């Protein structure tokens with residue numbers, strides 16, 4: 001879950017429910033609290049919704065019902081869609097290891113199938129044969145899906161690249177996506193990553209960037225039984241690393 005958006009929702013709910021009769025509700029607000037059980041008045045509820053969308057500068061239809069978690073997830077998806085679909089632009093040429101140099105690294109493996117997770121504008125499609133690009137928010141992708149929705153595909157990839165894309169929200173959000181990548185990776189295959197150590201996007205204040213580090217990569221390698229083959233500093237304070245799946 002996006003903890004920045006969660007905090008925004010909680011802060012605004014506390015303001016909307018700032019009366020003694022709501023004390024029990026406000027002191028127990030959590031991800032699973034439902035809007036139905038809060039008993040918020042219609043006028044306050046309208047203002048709460050408007051304030052959230054205005055603060056996030058978001059023009060989107062949200063189903064303001066069910067749990068706080070479900071509303072936070074919808075806001076996160078709509079915001080990411082706006083940011084990654086319309087605002088964010090690639091800077092591939094600036095990277096020493098995770099830019100165009102990666103094309104040769106991947107091609108060295110002579111892969112029969114390559115998956116680009118969070119491919120953005122799908123820039124590697126033309127340069128690496130047999131590449132499928134997936135991205136939930138960019139319509140230049142081959143399939144507009146989150147890696148989580150791509151998990152049951154009955155295909156194994158010799159190489160998977162994930163450049164700045166498995167980098168959002170909580171450690172658990174990262175873990176489930178890495179687990180799915182690992183499932184899709186063929187034995188002896190490699191996963192190439194560019195990760196951001198937590199530098200927030202200037203024009204995307206509501207995107208929560210996870211704080212990747214060498215230690216986190218090392219721990220995940222251990223957890224998934226992978227070898228951490230390379231770990232290098234790339235431009236823009238991004239990190240480059242490669243996981244290898246034993247043959």
Ligand SMILES: C[S@@+](CC[C@H](N)C(=O)[O-])C[C@H]1O[C@@H](n2cnc3c(N)ncnc32)[C@H](O)[C@@H]1O
Nearest residue numbers: 084090118119120135136137146147163164165
């Ligand atoms: C920093 S951009 C990098 C795009 C591309 N890999 C590149 O280097 O040009 C991050 C990308 O990850 C995508 N993304 C965000 N959440 C994702 C998820 N859960 N699964 C797959 N891609 C995701 C975004 O839509 C965006 O295109």
